Structure formats: structure tokens, C-alpha cells
Amino acid sequence: MAQYSPVLNVMMAAARKAGKPLIRDLGELENLQVSMKGPSDFVTSADKRTEKILIDELSRARPGYGFLAEESGAIEGKDRTHRFIVDPIDGTTNFMHGIAHFAISIALEREGQIVSALVYNPATDEMFTAEKGHGALLNSKRIRVAARKTLSHALVATGIPFHGHGDAARFQAELDRVMGQVSGIRRFGAASLDLAYVASGRFDAFWERDLAPWDIAAGQLLVKEAQGVVSDLNGGPDMLDQGSILAANDALHPVLLKVLRAAGKS
Numbered sequence: 001m002a003q004y005s006p007v008l009n010v011m012m013a014a015a016r017k018a019g020k021p022l023i024r025d026l027g028e029l030e031n032l033q034v035s036m037k038g039p040s041d042f043v044t045s046a047d048k049r050t051e052k053i054l055i056d057e058l059s060r061a062r063p064g065y066g067f068l069a070e071e072s073g074a075i076e077g078k079d080r081t082h083r084f085i086v087d088p089i090d091g092t093t094n095f096m097h098g099i100a101h102f103a104i105s106i107a108l109e110r111e112g113q114i115v116s117a118l119v120y121n122p123a124t125d126e127m128f129t130a131e132k133g134h135g136a137l138l139n140s141k142r143i144r145v146a147a148r149k150t151l152s153h154a155l156v157a158t159g160i161p162f163h164g165h166g167d168a169a170r171f172q173a174e175l176d177r178v179m180g181q182v183s184g185i186r187r188f189g190a191a192s193l194d195l196a197y198v199a200s201g202r203f204d205a206f207w208e209r210d211l212a213p214w215d216i217a218a219g220q221l222l223v224k225e226a227q228g229v230v231s232d233l234n235g236g237p238d239m240l241d242q243g244s245i246l247a248a249n250d251a252l253h254p255v256l257l258k259v260l261r262a263a264g265k266s
């Protein structure tokens with residue numbers, strides 16, 4: 001049996017509680033696809049409800065901790081050394097379309113460092129967790145990044161700019177450079193799960209720009225604790241401030257970073 005720290009147990013219980021109604025919502029969303037009203041109000045209220053459950057549960061167990069949450073923004077706590085970074089539904093567009101690929105993402109930051117993390121897909125009941133210095137787990141079983149060392153064998157995930165978001169020309173240049181050299185590119189639509197999939201060896205690498213801290217705070221720790229390498233797209237450690245990320249194993253990370261940086265210069 002895996003040993004989780006008390007705070008990670010609290011985070012997991014909160015994610016499970018908030019995740020249950022989302023499974024029910026998925027069924028309702030199937031019906032809403034064909035209604036005139038469409039699913040968008042429904043999704044907004046699911047997002048808000050999920051975040052409220054998470055904040056209520058986490059604050060009850062850890063009063064005084066602060067939050068940085070997608071819907072509520074920054075909430076200062078009495079305890080200035082701890083805050084939870086929360087994305088209530090990562091992969092909202094999938095959720096809105098009734099696609100069961102979305103996640104609750106929770107990271108705990110202690111004195112500026114992410115020390116505990118979870119990414120939970122309620123639809124598949126996959127709970128990815130990590131604690132700094134203690135490795136990464138999927139449903140209590142240890143996970144590791146993939147061992148593939150050759151770029152031409154690598155399955156690489158990314159995020160594509162969309163309406164009103166991101167730099168399409170820059171992405172196009174990066175895609176042009178990467179796609180001909182790898183075995184496949186995937187755009188699954190939930191950055192937290194993209195990182196969890198790198199951590200568990202399903203994807204060999206993932207890169208994306210223009211992300212928010214709550215998209216990647218938990219996932220980046222999963223990858224590090226699964227023996228992977230993460231950086232921003234300049235190769236530095238400032239993923240959360242910069243909003244860009246590259247995650248892979250230690251062999252592929254430098255190779256992909258070079259390819260992506262070369263695309264920026266073309």
C-alpha cells in the first residue's frame with residue numbers, strides 16, 4: 001500500500017468528492033449537445049461548483065492556507081507559506097462536448113515550491129499523485145516516464161492555439177519542425193493530463209505555450225517525480241511564470257528543446 005502524506009490524503013478526498021458530480025454531468029452534457037441552449041451555462045456552473053467543493057474541503061482541513069484557483073483567482077490565507085493551486089476542470093472544452101478526458105488538478109505550494117500534486121480524471125477514476133522526493137503514482141502504483149530515447153519513436157503531445165488564445169504562427173513553425181521527426185503528435189486538450197501521461201510513460205513528451213499556473217503546477221511535479229525532465233521553453237525553470245513547458249525523459253528533453261528553439265529562430 002502506498003503511503004500518502006496527510007495533506008495529499010486531504011487533496012485526494014477533496015478531488016474525489018468534487019469529481020463525483022462531474023461524472024453525472026457528463027451524461028447530462030450528452031443531451032445538451034443537441035439542445036438549442038447548448039451546454040455552456042451548464043459547464044460554467046459545473047466549473048464553479050467544482051471549485052467551491054475543492055476550496056471548502058481543502059480549507060476545512062487546512063484552514064489558513066491560501067489559494068490560486070482558476071475561477072476565484074488569488075485568495076490570501078493567514079499562512080503565507082502555503083497555498084493550493086487549483087484547476088477545477090482542466091479540459092473544459094472536452095467536458096463541454098461530453099468527452100471523458102478532463103481532470104481536477106491540485107498542487108500544494110510550500111514556500112514557493114510545489115511539494116504535493118494530484119491530477120484526477122473522475123471519468124476514468126485515474127488518480128495521478130506525486131510528492132516531492134517521494135516519486136509519482138497512478139492509483140497507488142509507481143509510475144515512470146517512458147524509456148524511449150529516439151525521437152523518431154516518440155509520441156509527442158502538444159496544445160494548439162485556439163480562438164482568441166496563443167500565437168498560431170509560432171505554433172505552426174514548431175509543429176513544422178517537430179512532426180516530421182516523431183512517430184506521432186497528439187492534441188488531447190487537457191494540459192494536466194498531458195503531463196500525467198508523460199509521467200506514466202504513455203506520451204514520450206509534451207510541449208505547450210500560453211498556459212496558466214493551474215494548468216501545469218501539479219503535472220510538472222508528476223513528471224519530475226517520475227524521473228522525467230521539465231523546463232520552460234527557454235530551457236529554464238520558470239514554467240509557472242512563463243506559461244510554457246516541455247516535459248520528456250532525460251534523453252529526449254534536450255533534443256526536443258533544440259528543435260523547438262530552432263523553430264523560434266526560423
Ligand code: IPD
Pocket residue numbers: 087089090091092093159160188189190191192208210211212215
Ligand atoms: C486548457 C487545457 C488545454 C490547453 C489550454 C488550457 P481549461 O485548460 O489545459 O489543453 O491547451 O491552454 O487553457 O481551460 O480547459 O482549464
Ligand code: CA
Pocket residue numbers: 087089090091214215
Ligand atoms: Ca486548465
Ligand code: CA
Pocket residue numbers: 070087088089090091092
Ligand atoms: Ca479549467
